[in-house]
Amino acid sequence: MFFVASKVLGFLTAPSNALAMVGLAGVALAAAGWPGAGAAAMAAAILGLAVAGFSPLGAWLLLPLEQRFPRASADPAPAGLVVLGGSFDTAIAGARQEVALAAAAERLTAVAELARRWPEARILFSGGSNALAGDDGVTEAELARRLFVSFGVAESRLIFDARSRNTVENARFSREAAGRAAAGRWLLVTSAYHMPRAVGCFRAAGFPVEAWPVDYRTRGPQDAWAPSASFSAGLRRIDMAAREWVGLVAYWLLGYVTAPLPRP
Structure with a gap:
């Protein structure tokens, strides 16, 4: 049950999926006779997708995760x-x-x-x-x-x-x-x-x-102010980061980890 719930939650909390659903809801509202509400929802979806796809927001969310744990010492040799x-x-x-x-x-x-x-x-x-x-x-x-x-x-x-x-x-x-x-x-x-x-x-x-x-997805702190290389790359970054943050919080609330952001 936890596995199925995590997959469903991961789909619903991915920003690209959530924003697409907001846009579709706007189309449905407009078709149902609420053009103002529909237009507002569609505009919010388009703006949200543009920010997610082109801005460094995905890097802001990934950097605290990627920078958290430095690589361990190579000595002594591991078992x-x-x-x-x-x-x-x-x-x-x-x-x-x-x-x-x-x-x-x-x-x-x-x-x-x-x-x-x-x-x-x-x-x-x-x-x-x-x-x-x-x-x-x-x-x-x-x-x-x-x-x-x-x-x-x-x-x-x-x-x-x-x-x-x-x-x-x-x-x-x-x-x-x-x-x-x-x-x-x-x-x-x-x-x-x-x-x-x-x-x-x-x-x-x-x-x-x-x-x-x-498997780093950012170059480091210099990406904090760099726009995304492409719209699709920006969406992938922000979806990946959102999934990981939601997973961390969910695991903490369920007792699978002892802190919302474990320390080195």
Whole structure:
């Protein structure tokens, strides 16, 4: 139930979706005989989309998340790396019978480099299926296995959690999959904007990981006053940031993390 509710909430709270629905509501109001209210709603939707798409608002929301956790020290060598899912499109992969990467693929390419840097480190990949209903026919863990083996990583180093569908489950099932080895030093590899929520969940699960953020979506503080490179890019940024902030607050209210913005 929580998984379904989170998907629905994520759709409704995405600014681009919300503004589009306001615009459609304006069309419906105008058609129903309230042209003034309809025009106001449509104008508000157009203005809101323009601000979201062209302004640096998305960067303002992403920067506090991306800057929150600096990368951990490379020494001493870690016992293992935990890599969170989100890098595969399981729907396309299941339909096409091939590995289909998503926008967060840097989580995987970073691990390929880290696996060579620390040849003794175990690699724990956590990710199931993102399907809201039914089954995509493949999990992210299965796709990750194929990809890591193609990178030349020995299967004896790999641990997989194929059950997780959200960050809470990532933390709980990763702790379970790591077993006694979780007492060693583990680095958590995920997108920088997602790191605060992920670290908070792992702490709550009793798995004291250290942050290794990747997949940055801003250049840094200099983006705070830079307009978006394109309308679509601006909408993607603000939707991503809004989803993460809503997720943080929801997880805090539900007790999955101990603070609305976990600290390093």
